[in-house]
Amino acid sequence: MKLKKFMLRYYPPGIILEYERSNGREGTKTIDLLDLTEFSDVNTVAEDIVASEPLIPSGKTEQIKQLVESKVGKQKFKEEKSLQAHLLPLTNCAFNKSGDRFITGSYDRTCKIWDTETGLELKSLEGHKNVVYAIAFNNPFGDKIVTGSFDKTCKLWDAETGECQYTLRGHELEIVCVSFNPDSSLIATASIDTTAKVWDVETGKEVYSLLGHNKEIISMSFNNAGNFIVTGSFDNTVRVWDVRSAECVYNFHGHECEVSATQFNFSGDMVVSSSIDKTCKLWSMHTGTCVRTLTGHNDEVIDVSFNGTGTRVATASQDCSARIYDTMTGECLAVCYGHHAEISKVSFNPQGNMIITASNDKTCRLWDAKTGNCLQVLRGHKDEVFSCAFNYEGDTIITGSKDNTCKIYKATGEEY
Template sequence: MKLKRFLLRYYPPGIILEYEKGGQLRTKSIDMLDLSPETNPDILVAEIRQSEPLITESRSEQVKHLILRLQQKQGQQDHNKFSLFKTLQAHILPLTNVAFDKSGSRFITGSYDRTCRVWDTASGKELQTLEGHRNVVYAVAFNNPYGDKIATGSFDKTCKLWSADTGQCFHTFRGHTAEVVCLAFNPQSTLVATGSMDTTAKLWDMETGEETATLTGHTAEVICLCFNTVGSQLVTGSFDHTVSVWDVALGRRAHTLMGHWGEITSVQFNWDCSLVVTGSMDKTCKLWEAASGKCEATLAGHTEEVLDVCFDLTGQLIATASADGTARVYGAATHKCLMKLEGHDGEISKICFSPQGSRVLTASIDKTARLWDIQSGVCLQVLEGHADEIFSCAFNYEGDTIITGSKDNTCQIWH
C-alpha cells in the first residue's frame, strides 16, 4: 500500500487518505468526530499513527498541519446573519422538495408541474429543466459528493436518473406499482434506493439501469429511507409503524425495529453508522443500535406528531421537529432534552443542523424559517418573505447559504 495524498474534510472533521493498493486507487477516512479547538494535535497524531499503518513517521508533521487547519476552521464561528438574496419563481405549480449538491453551488427543485429544475446558487439562474415524468416529481437528490447525477422519484411510479450537467436522462427505473415518494444514492454512487406507496423499496444499478433487489416486508407505504455513510446498510421507515434495516449487499432485512405505535415520518443513520434515529406520528423519537436493532432510548416530550428528525454531522446531537410548533435538541449519548426551541406559530415540518453543528434551521407552516442557537436555544433570526407554508429547507456545505421551498411556488436563496 502506498499513500498518494491527503484530502481534508471539514464537516464532520476528518482526513481522507488516497492510497494505491494492487494498482488501484482507493480511499479511506480518519474520522475525528470528537475534535475540538482544545484537542492536543500531537497526542492525536500519535493515536492516529498507532491505528493507521499508512501514516508513517515522515507523514506526522503533515497530519499535524491538517489537524491544525481543521481546528482553525472550528474556531471560526458561524455568526452569519442571512439576508434574502433572491426569490425564484421556480415552477408554475407548488414545489415538493429541494436539495443542494455537495458544494452548494447548485440546487434542485421538484414540483407538481412534473419537472425537476437545476439552479445555480450564486446567480439564481436556471441551468436545466428535467422533463419526462408524467406526474408530480416528489423526491429529488444529487449523488453527493460527486454531484454529476440527479435522481427524481415521481407519482408516475418511476424514478429517473439524469446527468446534472447536460440534463440527459440515462435511465428510467420501472417496477414500482405505486407512487415513488423517497429516494437516496448510496455513498459510492453505484446504487439508487427508492421507496414507494406500494410497500416496497427497491435498489437500482446506476450503470445498467437494472433493478438489483426488491426489499419486501413492510405492510404499508415506505415513506422515508437512508443509506449509512459506508453504504452497507439501508434503513426504511413505513406507515406500518415499523422501521427495517437492510443488508444492501444481500438485499435482505437484517432487523425490524418495532416499538413505535404510529406511522414513521423520518429515519436517519448517524455518521459512524452505529445508531439509527426514527421519528413517528406517535409523538416520540426513538434511538436504535444499528448492529443489533435494539431500542436504546425513547425521546419523549413533544405533544403532537414528530414530523422530522436528524443527527448533527458528528452524531452527538439529535434534533426533532413537531406538529406541536416546537423543535427539540437531544444529546445522542445522554438521551436528555438539552433545548426546546419555541417561537413558531404552527407545525414545523423540517429541521436540519448547520454543517458546523452550532445552529439549527426549522421550516414551518407559519410561512417562516427560523435559525436557532443550540447552546442557548435562542432564535437568532426569522427568515420571512414566503407567502405560504415552508416545507423544505437546507444549508449548503459551508453553512453560509440557505434555501427554502414553499407552497407559494417559490424558492428563496438566503446568503
C-alpha cells in the first residue's frame, strides 16, 4: 500500500490517511487522537504516530507534527466583515462543513446564503409567511438547506439554486428545531405543538410523528450514527427516540423545571441536558439513568455543549457566567466570568481548547477551555448576540445579533 495524502480531522480529533492499495483501489484509514490536549508533547505524539503506522514514512514526521500543532493551538481572531444581513433581527446562523458558505435566518421571513470569503449574499430563500427561526445545512454534503418557521411549515431548499424543493406541512404551531440525519435521507423537526416529526428528504413526505411530550419541544438533534433522536421539552423531560421504530426508548425525568437544551456526545453513549432549574444532567444511553448532575450556576442554564470527544461539557447561564465540567467526574474545572448579561449560546471550537459564548451584553467572548480565562472579546454588535458558530476547521467565526447584522471573524495566524 502507498500513502497518497493525509489530513487533519478536527471533529473528533484525528488524522485521515488516504492510500492506494496494490490493486490500484483507494482506501482510507483514521488515526484517532481522542486524548490529545493542549498539554500534549507535540513531538512525542508525532513520533508515536509515525512509529506505529506503517503507512506513514519516517520522513513525514515533521508534517505530522505540524498537523498536531494546528490541533492544539489557540488562535487569535480579527473581524473581517460586518454584514447588514437582514431587514429585521437575525434568529440563527450556520456554516456548511467546508465553511465557505453560511446561512442566516431572520424575523424578516427569509433565509440568506452567504459567501464567507467575500461576504456577498448568494441567495435569498423566500416563501415563508412568518419568522424563519430554525435553519440547517445537510452537512457534510452542504447541497441542501432546511428552514423551520413560525408559519408552522418547514421548507427544503437546493443550496446551489435556491429552489424550494418541498414545503413540509403538518405541525400545528411554530417550528423551533430542524435537523438532517447524517446521511441526509431524513429531516427531523420539532414544534411548540409538543410534537416532533420525521420527514423523507427524497419525497418531502412525513414518515411519522414522535408523540409523548405534553409541552413545547425546544431542543432536538440526531446522534452521529443517525439511529436515535433526542428531544428536550418544557415538560421538564428529555426523551430519546429510536429512528427506525419511532418508539421512545428513554424518558429521562429529573429536572425540576423546563429543559433548555440537549445534545448527544460524539460516541452517542451519553446525552446532556440543561435546565431552567440551574443544573445540567448527564444521562447514560446504556442504563437510561442520570449518571451526573452538574451544579454551580445560580440562575437558569440556557445552553450546553459537549466538546468533540465528549470529555468536557460547557454551559451558559442567565447568571452571566459559563462553566466547563469534566463529564467523567462531574467536577467543575473552570468558571468563565466577564459577561455583563445573560449568556444565550456556548460551544467548543473544533480543536476543543476554546469555547465561545454569545451574550445579551452585545459581545461574544473566547475562553481558554482549560483555565476559563477570557482570551478575547468580540465587540461591535449594537444589540444582544444570540448566535455564534465556528467553521469545521475552527479558523472562522460567525456571529448573529438582534441588531440585524452578522459578523465574520478570521484567525490572524497568531496564537494566544
